[in-house]
Amino acid sequence: MSTQSVDIPDETKGSQTGVEETDEGTDPESSDGSGPLAGEIETAGGADGFSGDIDLDDLDLDTDAGDDSEADGASRGLFDDLLEGEPIFESKEVLRPSYTPHELPHREEQINKMATILVTALRGDTPSNILIYGKTGTGKTASAKFVSEELETTSQKYEVPCEVEYINCEVTDTQYRVLAQLANKFIDKNETYIEERTEELGSLRDRATDAADALEESEFDDVEAIETRIDELEDDLEAFDPVPMTGWPTDRVYSTFFDAVDYHERVVVIMLDEIDKLVEKSGDDTLYNLSRMNSELENSRVSIMGISNDLKFTDFLDPRVKSSLGEEEIVFPPYDATQLRDILQHRAETAFKPEILSEDVIPLCAAFAAQEHGDARRALDLLRTAGELAERDRTETVEEKHVRKAQEKIELDRVVEVVRTLPTQSKLVLYATILLEKNGVHNINTGEVFNIYKRLCQEIDADVLTQRRVTDLISELDMLGIVNAIVVSKGRYGRTKEINLSVPQEETEAVLLSDSRIGEVEDAQPFVQSRFDN
Numbered sequence: 191m192s193t194q195s196v197d198i199p200d201e202t203k204g205s206q207t208g209v210e211e212t213d214e215g216t217d218p219e220s221s222d223g224s225g226p227l228a229g230e231i232e233t234a235g236g237a238d239g240f241s242g243d244i245d246l247d248d249l250d251l252d253t254d255a256g257d258d259s260e261a262d263g264a265s266r267g268l269f270d271d272l273l274e275g276e277p278i279f280e281s282k283e284v285l286r287p288s289y290t291p292h293e294l295p296h297r298e299e300q301i302n303k304m305a306t307i308l309v310t311a312l313r314g315d316t317p318s319n320i321l322i323y324g325k326t327g328t329g330k331t332a333s334a335k336f337v338s339e340e341l342e343t344t345s346q347k348y349e350v351p352c353e354v355e356y357i358n359c360e361v362t363d364t365q366y367r368v369l370a371q372l373a374n375k376f377i378d379k380n381e382t383y384i385e386e387r388t389e390e391l392g393s394l395r396d397r398a399t400d401a402a403d404a405l406e407e408s409e410f411d412d413v414e415a416i417e418t419r420i421d422e423l424e425d426d427l428e429a430f431d432p433v434p435m436t437g438w439p440t441d442r443v444y445s446t447f448f449d450a451v452d453y454h455e456r457v458v459v460i461m462l463d464e465i466d467k468l469v470e471k472s473g474d475d476t477l478y479n480l481s482r483m484n485s486e487l488e489n490s491r492v493s494i495m496g497i498s499n500d501l502k503f504t505d506f507l508d509p510r511v512k513s514s515l516g517e518e519e520i521v522f523p524p525y526d527a528t529q530l531r532d533i534l535q536h537r538a539e540t541a542f543k544p545e546i547l548s549e550d551v552i553p554l555c556a557a558f559a560a561q562e563h564g565d566a567r568r569a570l571d572l573l574r575t576a577g578e579l580a581e582r583d584r585t586e587t588v589e590e591k592h593v594r595k596a597q598e599k600i601e602l603d604r605v606v607e608v609v610r611t612l613p614t615q616s617k618l619v620l621y622a623t624i625l626l627e628k629n630g631v632h633n634i635n636t637g638e639v640f641n642i643y644k645r646l647c648q649e650i651d652a653d654v655l656t657q658r659r660v661t662d663l664i665s666e667l668d669m670l671g672i673v674n675a676i677v678v679s680k681g682r683y684g685r686t687k688e689i690n691l692s693v694p695q696e697e698t699e700a701v702l703l704s705d706s707r708i709g710e711v712e713d714a715q716p717f718v719q720s721r722f723d724n
C-alpha cells in the first residue's frame with residue numbers, strides 16, 4: 191500500500207490533511223474517497239486536529255469514517271486506473287497457445303495429406319500409421335488436432351464409429367501411464383456407450399411390449415432377448431475396473447486397455463504428441479505393443495499418429511516398430527517470414543481492436559520469429575507481449591518499439607528460466623564467471639573461473655568438482671547460450687577457453703542469488719578482489 195501514496199494527486203492530499211476539513215469528514219458521504227493510502231493521510235489530519243478546538247468524540251468518529259471510505263476508495267482507484275483508457279485487445283485468448291485456430295494458413299498441404307490417410311477410418315477400415323515431423327511451432331499439434339476434430343464430427347454425421355485420443359507424451363511419459371490413461375479414457379467412453387445403448391434398448395422394449403411388430407427391424411426376436419441384452423450391458427458396466435495411476439503389473443494394464451478398446455466395433459486413432467519424449471524416457475515397448483495390436487483385436491482397429499520435433503528419433507526404434515510407425519510420414523517445414531506474417535494477420539484480426547496495430551508491428555514480429563527458426567508460437571507470443579506492453583504504456587496503438595521490448599522480455603524470460611533451473615554446481619560456475627566480469631575481467635579463462643568457483647564452494651560448503659568437470663559445465667552453459675566459450679590457441683602454452691557472458695549480467699546475478707544456496711555467499715567481492723591484488 192505505501193507505494194501507492196506516490197500517486198496521490200496533490201489536491202486530494204490537501205483536502206484531506208487540512209484541519210478545516212475534519213468536521214466535514216464526519217459525514218462519510220462528503221469524503222471523496224479517491225485518495226489511496228487514506229489511512230496514512232488521515233492520521234496526519236488527526237494529529238493536526240488536536241491543535242484546534244475539536245471535540246475528541248468527533249475526532250474519533252471522523253478517523254473511523256475517514257478510514258473506511260478512504261480504504262474503499264483506495265482499492266476502487268487501483269482498478270479504475272487500470273481500466274481507464276480504451277482496451278487494445280478484442281480477445282487476448284486468440285493469441286494464447288491454448289487457442290485452436292479454425293484456419294491454419296500455409297498448412298493446407300499437410301492437412302490434406304492427413305485427411306487423405308485418415309478418411310479410410312470413415313470407410314470402416316484401418317488408416318495407415320502416420321509420423322509427423324517438424325521443428326517446434328510449425329503447427330504440427332494444431333493441424334493434427336484440427337484434422338481429428340473434423341474426423342470425429344464427420345464420423346458422427348455418418349454414424350461411423352471413429353474416435354481420436356490425444357496424449358501428450360511429455361507429460362505422460364512411461365508405458366504404464368500411457369496405457370493407463372488410454373485404458374481409462376476408453377472405459378469412460380464405453381460407459382457412455384452402454385448408458386446410451388441401454389436407454390435405446392429400454393425404449394425398444396417398451397415399444398415391443400405395446401406392439402410386437404416394433405421388433406421387426408431389430409436384431410431381437412422377443413422382449414426377453416432385449417431384457418437379457420440390457421442385463422449383460424449392465425453387468426459389463428459393473429465389471430469395468432479403471433486402472434490406478436500406479437501399482438498394477440504392466441501386462442494387466444495392457445490387457446485392460448486392450449479389452450476396453452475392443453469392447454465394441456470402432457476405429458481408434460491414437461495421437462501421441464512429443465512421441466520422441468516417450469521413446470527417450472522409456473524405450474519403444476509402448477509403440478511396439480500398440481503397433482501389433484491390430485492382429486489381435488476382434489472388433490476394433492487402432493491407428494497411431496506420432497508427432498515429433500526430433501527428426502532422428504526413429505533411429506532408436508526397433509526396426510519393426512520403425513517400419514510400422516512410419517507407414518506414412520508428413521514433414522512440417524519451418525515458416526518463412528511471409529508465411530508468419532499471414533498467420534499473424536489472421537489472428538490479429540480477431541485478437542485486437544481495429545486499427546490498433548501500427549503498420550510495421552506484424553512484419554517485425556514475423557521477421558524476429560523467422561530468424562529463430564520459423565516458429566509460429568514465438569511469433570504469436572511476441573505479438574501478444576507487444577500488445578500487453580502497449581496496454582501497460584496506455585498508448586492507443588501498438589508500435590514497433592513495443593515489439594522490440596517484447597523481444598527483449600521474452601529472451602530475458604527464457605534466460606531467467608534456464609538459469610533458475612540449473613543444477614547448483616552449474617550455478618556456482620556461472621556465478622564465478624559473473625563475479626570475474628563484474629571485476630572487469632574479459633576473455634576469462636577456465637583456470638580463473640575454476641579458482642573463484644573453488645572459493646565459492648568453500649564459502650557454502652559445497653563439494654568442489656575437478657577442473658575438468660568444471661570445463662564440461664562451462665561447455666554446457668555455452669550450449670544453453672548463457673556464456674560464449676571459444677577455444678583459443680596460446681601457441682606453445684597449449685589451448686585454453688575464453689569465456690564471456692552472453693546474457694545480461696545484473697538480471698542473471700539476481701536469479702542466481704535468489705537460489706537460497708547461492709544466496710549464502712553473502713559478500714563475494716572481497717575474495718574476488720583479493721585474487722586480483724595478489
Ligand SMILES: Nc1ncnc2c1ncn2[C@@H]1O[C@H](COP(=O)(O)OP(=O)(O)OP(=O)(O)O)[C@@H](O)[C@H]1O
Pocket residue numbers: 286287288289290291293294295296297324325326327328329330331332333498499533566567570
Ligand atoms: N498455420 C498456422 N496458422 C495459425 N496458427 C498457427 C499455425 N501454425 C501454428 N500456429 C499456432 O502456433 C502455435 C504453435 O503451434 P503448434 O503447437 O501446432 O506447434 P507444434 O509444431 O506442435 O510445436 P511443438 O512441437 O513445440 O509442440 C499454436 O498457438 C498454433 O495455434
